[in-house]
Amino acid sequence: MTDLSELPLITNSLESTSRLQLLVLSNGHGEDIIAVRILQELQRLSSPPDIFALPIVGEGRAYQELNVPRIGAVQTMPSGGFIYMDSRQFMRDVRGGLVQLTWKQIQAIRCWVNCQTKLGNKKAILAVGDIVPLLFAAISGANYAFVGTAKSEYYVRDQDGLLTRRSKSVRWENFSGSIYHPWERWLMSRRRCRGVFPRDSLTTEILKKSQIRAFDLGNPMMDGLEPMLTNSKFYSADTEQEEIVRPLIVTLLPGSRANEAYANWEMIMTAVSGLITGWQERDMVFLGAIAPGLDGDILSQTLQIQGWQRCPQSPIQLADPDYLTFKQKNNYVILTQKAYGDCLHLGDLAIAMAGTATEQFIGLGKPAIAIPGKGPQYNPAFAEAQSRLLGSSLILVEQPIKITQVVRSLLNNPDLFNEIAENGVQRMGQPGAAKRIAECLQARLG
Incomplete structure (x- = not known):
């Protein structure tokens, strides 16, 4: 510098x-x-x-x-x-x-x-x-x-x-x-x-x-991008055991442009359903980082159509008194429009159909899996260009159902996680x- x-x-x-x-x-x-x-x-x-x-x-x-x-x-x-x-x-x-x-x-x-x-x-x-x-x-x-x-x-x-x-x-x-x-x-x-x-x-x-x-x-x-609630954690008395058995945290980034983001959200939730069905080794918590300009009711309706039920208790604390929690079996979806930094920092990986948010998540040294949408922003051309910009940190899949295979490959390859961490910081800076x-x-x- x-x-x-x-x-x-x-x-x-x-x-x-x-x-x-x-x-x-x-x-x-x-x-x-x-x-x-x-x-x-x-x-x-x-x-x-x-x-x-x-x-x-x-x-x-x-x-x-x-x-x-x-x-x-x-x-x-x-x-x-x-x-x-x-x-x-x-x-x-x-x-x-x-x-x-x-x-x-x-x-x-x-x-x-x-x-x-x-x-x-x-x-x-x-x-x-x-x-x-x-x-x-x-x-x-x-x-x-x-x-x-x-x-x-x-x-x-x-x-x-x-x-x-x-x-x-x-x-x-x-x-x-x-x-x-x-x-x-x-x-x-x-x-x-x-x-x-x-x-x-x-x-x-x-x-x-x-x-x-x-x-x-x-x-x-x-x-x-600092997290608003620095002590966000799962409810557990034994920290070491918690890390071994804790759920996988997946950040969901549907974008911020209203009509496009709603369509992206439906594709992302299809990927989530496939991931839950196809990979049951670990429970999962999905953090929906929702732009303030989007209508949370529309996103909630998509969840309920796919079998998610409102839940009064959340496995994670976020710096947002208005976040919504949904549950399906032992898996959770949390929607927040005020705890963006928390969603980025807590996520182990992301399912992303966004521009800036995807780059910021990767800049924190984490992998993101992207599904090209229909645009006008996050279309196949944009996603392909973004994959060049972000290198190994961004993994493109053609269909939501293919995300399960990618997640399994990532979690079975710790060396790749280390490479992705270095790559993200190098490309996005301190x-x-x-x-x-x-x-x-x-x-x-x-």
Whole structure:
């Protein structure tokens, strides 16, 4: 990782007294959350900037929770932000006003940069996401920095070299020697681009070869995942015996996009039923990490249709007074919308049909089994790309019924668990990236 002590310090007396005004651009719900984590750390610094935001995709509710003022127009598009995965979704967004919205947003950014400010104040932009906010920042006329969340060299290579791919069309991804295309690297290499923060060490190493000011400070996606209830445990008086006989804990990650998540949940519960039937060596507890925006009643109905009964007592304590427990024989399903960190940390493995949540679970050093859905987000193409990004930590199965065989293979191979633990941390990084990036931003943009 880059040593922050090596970064240039601000010594000019005028600069040390001026106040930075920072506009954050992000293009998606996940990107909004990553941006907010960095902003929280910026606000904790001794001389925090004045912060503004423009969420390019969606309404940016994460910024509202931080009381960050918003500039420009915002609008939720029909695709929900997944236009790059499906041309039909893109055309729906165009018909929904995407072009007009984009033009208004560019005008708002330029107006913010060029409007009069107090003497000595500086303006800068932090772009979080992909080429869209990066391009908006580059044409703004202000200094800018870029947090690249969408691309990683792991999509095309690992430490041993380029990945073997079947389709000739995939050469397009790496035709110039990097997952970032020449025009993207050109935007990152401009004099006004004061810092680039890739999501992993391998990507940073490749970008530095193009004379880009890239800093290997980690991935903010791994911040803020601490369990809320640190003493969560099974009811048992003998800890050693408990570990030997305790149920297997499986975290369930259906995604956060409403209609898609409900369909994903049905597939996941089919896998759960098959796992219970086909592998009875151990009781199991399934932790459903449910996004706050989903309707828990719909998920509960799916459980009850498949024979799960509401249960007043739970085998695990979670930091959520409203979690629901269901039982079938000696197995449990627990649904929670408030104890996300607990679900990630307690799970031995995951059945996943999600984007960010799957990556975070694997970043904790644990294996995930993925079932490609029908999209628009978690479709076969997305799942295949995610498996390249996450390597041996993510195991794809074509049908839910095949999960039983994979779980059996995993549990009979302790060496593979150790390999997966190392791989996950290597690809997703250590916690604390948001603070490191905030300190670097203050030095580079101040």
